Amino acid sequence: MLEKTFDPKSVEPRLYAAWEASGGFAPIDDPNAETFAIVIPPPNVTGSLHIGHALNNTLQDVLIRFERMRGKAALWLPGTDHAGIATQMVVERQLAAEGNLSRRDLGRDDFVAKVWEWKAKSGGTIVNQLKRLGASCDWSRERFTLDEGLSAAVRKVFVTLYKEKLIYRDKRLVNWDPHFQTAISDLEVEQREVDGHFWHFAYPLEDGSGEIVVATTRPETMLGDTAVAVHPKDERYQHLIGRAVRLPIVNRPVPIIADDYADPEKGSGAVKITPAHDFNDFMVGKRNNLPMINVFDDFARINDEAPPEYRGLDRFAARKKVVEAFEALGLLRGVEKTRHMVPHGDRSGVVVEPYLTDQWYVNAEVLARPAIKAVEEGTTVFAPKAWEKTYFEWMRNIQPWCISRQLWWGHRIxxxxxxxxxxxxxxxxxxxxxxxxxxxxxxxxxxxDEDVLDTWFSSALWPFSTLGWPEKTEDLARFYPTHTLVTGFDIIFFWVARMMMQGLHFMDEVPFKRIFINALVRDAEGKKMSKSKGNVMDPLELVDDYGADALRFTLTAMSGQARDIKLSRERIEGYRNFGTKLWNATRFTQMNGAARAEGFDPATVKLPLNRWIVGETTRTAKAVTAALGTCGFDAAADSLYRFVWRQYCDWYVELAKPVLGKPDEPNPPPEGVDREARGGDARRASGDEAARDETRATAAWVLDVILKLLHPVMPFLTEELWGQTAGLGAPRAHRGFLMTAPWPDLPDSLIDPAADAVIGLIVETIAEGRSVRSELNVPNSARPPLMVVDATAAQEAVLRDAEPLIRQMLRVEGVEIVEAAPAGAIPYVVEGATLALPVAEFIDVAAERARLGKEVGNLAVDIDRTAKKLANADFVARAPEEVVEENRERLADAEAAKAKLEAALERLGAVV
The missing domain is CATH 3.30.160 (Double Stranded RNA Binding Domain)
Structure with a gap:
């Protein structure tokens, strides 16, 4: 017999160890099996599981468990990324804490050895955390972006692209982190809004005939100015185009040029151009063949290109000195306070500089062309499809890809x-x-070369390098291209696009057939989680508190396409209760002797109750299969939730209780009632041993199907129930793990419309009657009769036959067939039949009308206020996205509540 409660803390580690030891995570060794492969987005070796990882990896595991049960050779290939800058930072901090040493004190070889030592001891923590989540990766194939096989692949790709003239060296602007003294990718740049100033400087014309005023938030970069730009159609400056100004402080003549970059509507309409220290200015400089003067060193200190008194100054000290000099020269024309976005290194926290250096680049424009075509032609599809627009926008405007980094940890060029x-x-x-x-x-x-390659360069090869390329391995032939990539929208360009480019270039095939972009997990109020806000939810803590299955089901159920997830502990607790509901239902069937009969065939059941639940099980299996096959994770979870909680636990189990009743507690039908004709045998046959046996076998069969359908989402609970309920089925049905059991494939012939009509009428009669009682505050102690006012003969017979069950579940005195409802009865319609509950004697009708009317009025005010707010285009444009979405949800909820109360008021109108 099952324990009273499910204990995740003891069950989860035991089951995971057994799964892993069984070898069941590996793809089946069947050359004829269809393959289904996923490569994990490799987490940083320095990382720990955050809520985004939990969502992303839960969805991957749902897919892989689903396809594994469908008999496919399912491979989920795991691994970790060496994460150049992040890992180097961790070890550098450790060195500083241990002995105030820097990597330069150690030297390159000794420092890299230290990093490998750290990786061996502490790296890969996230792997064990993924196991706690239930991730069924094939850990025997685990890879690391710096392992020897992948390193060989990286070197071959670099050399090949260099020979093809698709890799080259060039002097261009990069995002430069002065703390780490390296170029970083756009993904590693965090834009922060800060307080700043616009300083308005006058640049005197070289001939002394006047001046031109420019505004800047970065006075220190003026030391590297090589032009002043005005718009070619700005009439104010037509006479100055082609002339020059004398650059203050530096005393260097710079030309006044015409370029569309200058906006006549902003400031004075004239802008200073510093090609070596601004990305837009760099493009202006390229168009106009301007000199590019870099005035910073690697630490963002002023270098020897500036006048002597500025050399060696930190950039911000230089800023202050430049402003003071302009003021002393009488050339400071004004200062404005402003709030503006400033790029910062996401790990160092320092202001990132656009910096002109020699770096290695990939000609991404050439590589992008086949990758664009593959998505245009549908060889690879995005889900949701809307993300194709983001992909195309980036790919069609792609710039050279800087692949060199001034680090020591990584693939050396x-x-x-x-x-x-x-x-x-x-x-x-x-x-x-x-x-x-x-x-x-x-x-x-x-x-x-001292530099290493950008981490994204090696991870761009992940779908094929992990399968053994450049060697022609069996895995490469069998599993490339992979099927589905599950990832976040923020790395569509940085990783997804680059995998598409490299996969097509080196394998002549796309790396994956489908790209599913998962949502962003936000807090319960729809705000982005961040440590500074204090609203971060730790998935490991949630697993400790609620179990992995509850968290997994929550994330799956809320992962609807094209919307973010508002995560709260209440939601997770609710889905934990869902698991408890299934556990209790299983205990009930156990205690009532449910057992799967040898050779049980659901097509042969006779009782309408059993034919109904077999049909509903079939519908659910089809819905879940279709949803998971198209990455409709939330739809699959919703189908499972409704079927398990409502149809199986709430209705089937309750309706089956009289059938499963003990022989000495008979519940015979009324005199003259034909049970078989009226479908009442499912609820009256407590003395019928054949009915009991059929119901026990059906209950066991349905539970088997439920456990299979639910397993991809809640693997631990379902596997434990599968192993603990061997008595419910024939021994062969439970041989081995549920994880490798066959997925249910049920024929449409199991759906029985006649049984649906019988049970549907009983269920809706009770459910709608309960709604009436609830809406009108009818006391639980009240026992009005249920009156059948207008129904077919067959419906009357079903309701009369089900009277004991209706009496108990709807809390009524009995079922009466009447010509007309008496005064004080509340009518409601079910399946075309008109029923009524005479409740006037149990409630204060006037008070209920007043109460409902007041609530409707309050909701109307709220609806009007919220609708006006959403109709305000300025509000929708300026308010945070989560605030707008919250108001939309509030409006929809209020409108639904108002409609429900209005229906209740209308029902009260029948009471006279």
Whole structure:
């Protein structure tokens, strides 16, 4: 017999260890089986499980468990990313804490050895955390972006693209983190709104005939100005185009140029151009062949390009000194306070600089063309489809991809420099030396590039490098291309697009057939979670408190396409209660002797109650299968919830109780009632052993199907019930794990419309009657009769036959067939039949009318106020997205509540 309660803390680790030991996470060894492969978005080796990981990996696990049960060779390939800057930062902090050492104190080789030492001890914590969530990855195939196989793939790709002239060196602007002294990707840049100033500076015309005023938030960069730009159609400055100003402080002449970048409507209409320190200015400089003067060093200190008195100053100290100098020269024309966005390194927290350096680049425009075509033609599809627009927008406007990083931890760039700066690129140093020997005619000393590759470069190869490429492995042939990628919208460009480019270029096939973009998890009020707001929810803490299944079901149920998830503990607790409901229902069937009969065939059941639940089970199986097949995770969870809680637990179990009743507690039908004709045998046959046996077998069969359908979402609870209920079924039905049991494939022939009509009428009669009682505040102690006013003969017979059950579940005196409802009766319609509950003697009709009328009025005011707010275009445009969405939900809820109360008022209108 099942324990009274399910204990996740003891069950989950036991089951996961058993699953893993069984080898059931690996794809089946059947060459004829259809394959279904997912590669995990590799979490940082430094990472720990956050709520976004929990959502993303839950959805992947739901898919992989679903397809595994469908008999496919299902592979979920796991691994971690070396996470260059993040990992280097962790180890550098450790060194500083241990002995106030820097990586430079250790030297490159010793520092990298320290990082590997840390990785061996502490790296991969997130892997164990994923296991706590129930992730059924094939851990025997786990990869790491710096393992030898993947490193070989990275070197081959770099060399190949270099030979194809798709990788090259260039001097361009990058996002520069002065703390780490490295270029970083756009994804590692965090825009923060800060208080600042607009300083208005006058630049005197070189001939002394006047001045032109420019405004800037970054006075220190004026030391590197190489032009002033005005719009070519700005009449105020037509006479100045082509002339020059004398740059204050630096005393350098710079031209006044015409360029569309200058906006006549902003400020003075004239803008300073500093190509080496602003991305927009860089493009202006390229268009106009301007010099590019970098005035910063790697630490964002002023370098030797500036006048001597500024050299060595921190950029912000230089800012203050520049402003003071303009004021002293009488050239400061004004200062305005402003709030503006300033880029910061997401890990260092320092202001990021646009910085002109020599870096390695990929010609992403060429690689993007086939990747764009693949999505245009539907070879790879996005779900939701709307995300294709984001993908196309980025890909069609793609810029060269900077792939070099000034770090020590990562894939070192396989390029060597000769004494004259000549570059030799090869997969190994021997190859580079051979090239150099051929070039110089003799051996010359070579120096390997100090930089490492952008982490996204290696992770772009993930779908095929993890399967063994460049070797022609069995896994590569079998599982590439993969089927579905589940990831977040924020890395569509940084990772998804780059995997598409590299996969098509090196494998001639897309890396995945479908890209599912999961939602963002927000707090209960719809606000983005952040440590600063104090609203972060730790998934491991939630698993401790509610169990992994409750969290998984919550995330799955709320993961509707194109909407964010508002997560609250109350929601998770509610879905934990759902699991408890199923556990209790299973205990009930156990205690009542439910057992799956040898060779049980659901098509042969006779009782309408059993034919009905078999049909509902079939409908649910089809709905869940269709939903999971199209990544409709929320639809699958909703179907499961409604079926398990309402149809099985609330209705089937209750309606089956009289059938399962003990023989010495008979519940015979009324005299003259034909049970078989009226469908009452399912509720009257407590003395019928055959009916009892059929119901026990049906209950066991339905539970088996429920456990299978629910397993991908709630694997621990369902696996435990599967193992603990062997007595419910034949031994062969429970041999092995539920995880590898076959997925239900039920024929439409199991759906019985006649049984649906019988049970549907009983269920709706009780449910609608309960609504009437609830809406009108009819006391639980009240026992009015249920009156059948207008119904077919068959409906009358069903309701009369079900009288004991209706009497008990609807709290009525009995069922009466009447010609007309008496005064004080509340009518309601079910399946075309008019029924009535005479409740006037149990309630204060006038008081109820007043109460309902007041509530309707309050809701009308709320609806009007919220509707006006949403009709205000300014509010919708300016309010935070979560606030607008909250108001939309509030309006919909209020309108639904008002309609319900108005229906209750209308019913009261029948009471005279």
């Amino acid at each position: 396989p390029a060597w420099f000769g004494p004259d700066g000549k570059i030799f690129v090869a997969e190994a140093e021997d190859g580079a030396r051979a090239q150099a020997r051929e070039h110089y005619g003799r051996d010359e000393p070579l120096r390997q």
